[in-house]
Amino acid sequence: MDIEGYARRMLEKMSEDRVKELLAERIAEIKNWDMDRAKRWAEAVIVEVKNAYGKSNYLLDYYKSGVTMGRFGVGSRGRGDFYVHEKIAEVIGSSGAVVSSKDLDDAGVVKFGDLYISVAIDGIHSRLSEFPFIAGFHVTRAAMRDVYVMGAEPVAVFSDIHIADDGDVSKIFDHIAGISAVCEATEVPLVSGSTLRIGGDMVIGERMTGGVGCVGVSRYITPRKNVESGDVILLTEGAGGGTVATTAIYYGMHDVVDETINLDFIRAVRAVFSQNLVKRIHSMSDVTNGGIRGDAEEIAKVSGKSLVFDFDELRKCVNPRVLSMLEELEIDFLGVSIDSLMIVCDEETAEDVIKAVKGAGVNIRKVGWVEESGDGPRAYLIEGGERREIKPRFRESAYTPLKKVVGEEEPPDFGDMKRRVDEAVKKAIEKKLKVLERLARA
Structure with missing residues (x-):
């Protein structure tokens, strides 16, 4: 549960005292705490939320399209998801890569001397949070596949694991075992990674997410x-x-x-x-x-x-x-x-x-x-x-x-949602250009 998001939304609808009460109930329920401890936690969350979202700054704000990930189908490997990936390429712009997001390949490619360097990253399947070994095995194999199909030989793998506050630490090891099973079987080393909590103290529960990346080299690309x-x-x-x-x-x-x-x-x-x-x-x-x-x-x-x-x-x-x-x-x-x-x-x-x-x-x-x-x-x-x-x-x-x-x-308002997504892309590009202008003057 995202308690920061919960508090932020509820403060727009009801009094602070009522939000504190409801939030403490959710925290106590999920963490199995007594109410006094849960209330102290809830009070601190509300203080942070009021401080963070009570002011405006162009660097911190972003344009709200009103289109949610789920309703637009992002991550669901269909038309909405593909549309967003095309728009990501627009935000990136001209990167100078040999193969980039605009080419709709899963791996990107840059050239270094006579070699092509292929890089790919895949997120673990969202429904495999409670099955860390399988999640690690399949995401590693997926990242390697993306590099292989670019005509490149994988040379290194890296990982990023995020587990929510109440998740068992053993998930890390089971997940790494799944990753390294593929790495050892293929003799491609797992060389680095990151291990963090999802949302720090602000996300409670046991959910795990993350990704695995792969780097490969070749003289030809496909x-x-x-x-x-x-x-x-x-x-x-x-x-x-x-x-x-x-x-x-x-x-x-x-x-x-x-x-x-x-x-x-x-x-x-x-x-x-x-x-x-x-x-x-x-x-x-x-x-x-x-x-x-x-x-x-x-x-x-x-x-x-x-x-x-x-x-x-x-x-x-x-x-x-x-x-x-x-x-x-x-x-x-x-x-x-x-x-x-x-x-x-x-x-x-x-x-x-x-x-x-x-x-x-x-x-x-x-x-x-x-x-x-x-x-x-x-x-x-x-x-x-x-x-x-x-x-x-x-x-x-x-x-x-x-x-x-x-x-x-397809939702009946898909066309309208696309127009709002387009506007969000436009605003993101405008912010990027504004920051680039500032950096150029520095």
């Missing part, structure tokens, strides 16, 4: 924008990561979690590296951001090409036990992260890639092709002999009971 007309699309079999594990956990199908604990993706991409095929590959991706629906649209957008997929072949690229679970729960596998390796290259290279990956013991299939976009860059699916366009939904496929309640449909 960004999404490099796909070419006539290319073949290859896909390895995926068993999912944090998303599939979350589905299995919250539907009580815990045995399926075991399927997600593998290094198939890394074995496949390392086989490609070992055969010196990277320089012949145009683009690589990991199927994560809202599944095929999300990744295909992003690739089409940045490349200006259209991608065509065969439904039956895509279906064969999902681990059988995972696919069985998804279909039993009526979860669209095209809209969830299955963590497959997608390689886009010419026909001749495709044959060599297939041979290398299968030689590493990983299943891989041709699932589609790239073509010129006569009516604009799009993604298509061929199913039952019919060709239709596929697009990401407002949110990724609902993969937990609560997500099914929240739904996947």
Whole structure:
């Protein structure tokens, strides 16, 4: 519970004495304290809130769009989330990076001498807070994947762990064990990190969050924008990561979690590296951001090409036990992260890639092709002999009971919310420019 936020909101609605009473009740309930101690805590919180938010300063204030993260779908790997990421690129502006946020890749790239340096960071799955080892394992593998698909060899991993005030310290160690399990298995060292409480004293409860980053080096890069007309699309079999594990956990199908604990993706991409095929590959991706629906649209957008997929072949690229679970729960596998390796290259290279990956013991299939976009860059699916366009939904496929309640449909006021988000972007850029002017005068 964010007691600072609670106090701030409640002080706008009622008297300070009433807020103190309610806040003390919440603190006593969550921390299992006596009321006297909880009241002292509540009094101190109110003092800090009044001091912090009773004044105005252009550096401390920010434009309030009135659009919440949840309602706009931020983090839900759908249209709202993708829109915000495009706007983040606008705020960053021209960074001088070889590959940056505007390219819609998960890793950014800068050049240092003759080498490309790829950097990626992934946040742990929000629903894996009480499962720290799994959270650490999957977020580490995800960060490595983002670097690998840029054509780079990971050389270092770093982590950031935040646990709320009442969280058990042992979560740190279990989480680090999950991270280091991947690091040791792949011989990529975990070199640094940060461990903090979420919100310090102001957030009570046991929630854990954080992220893992990865740095890699290469002489070639394989960004999404490099796909070419006539290319073949290859896909390895995926068993999912944090998303599939979350589905299995919250539907009580815990045995399926075991399927997600593998290094198939890394074995496949390392086989490609070992055969010196990277320089012949145009683009690589990991199927994560809202599944095929999300990744295909992003690739089409940045490349200006259209991608065509065969439904039956895509279906064969999902681990059988995972696919069985998804279909039993009526979860669209095209809209969830299955963590497959997608390689886009010419026909001749495709044959060599297939041979290398299968030689590493990983299943891989041709699932589609790239073509010129006569009516604009799009993604298509061929199913039952019919060709239709596929697009990401407002949110990724609902993969937990609560997500099914929240739904996947676009809010009727999405257009209005986008306009307010645009205004927030404008105000953020204005503040950045104002500070840059001040720094230039210093």
